[in-house]
Amino acid sequence: MKPEHKRMSRVMGYTLTLGDTDAWAGFTKVAAARMTIEERTGLAWAALRALEDTEQVEMVAEAILNHAGSPLPTFLSPMDDARWWASFASLKERKAFARAAYEALPLKEQMAFRRHISEVVIAA
Known part of the structure; x- marks a missing residue:
């Protein structure tokens, strides 16, 4: 196994151990920085294929593609x-x-x- 793949495996393990949204957001940043587009595409494909049904896949895709929704009221600036x-x-x-x-x-x-x-x- 390549050393960079071992490092990403550890990052994945830490993320799974923590299991919260902050951990997954951090994983996203690390994956974007350290994995090639082909590796990230393969990981996304495998993760989506592992879901139970197409409804779950659609829910994940919708969450990703419908980014921000309406702007929130402003606070200070x-x-x-x-x-x-x-x-x-x-x-x-x-x-x-x-x-x-x-x-x-x-x-x-x-x-x-x-x-x-x-x-x-x-x-x-």
């Missing part, structure tokens, strides 16, 4: 909270909420936002 939410949201969610938020702005604020975006694009 609306921009920090929005960025945090956007880091979990799917592209479809980000586009929908961005468009709805833009459309809800008064016309003057929409124009200011357009200027801001044009300046950002020019600066890039």
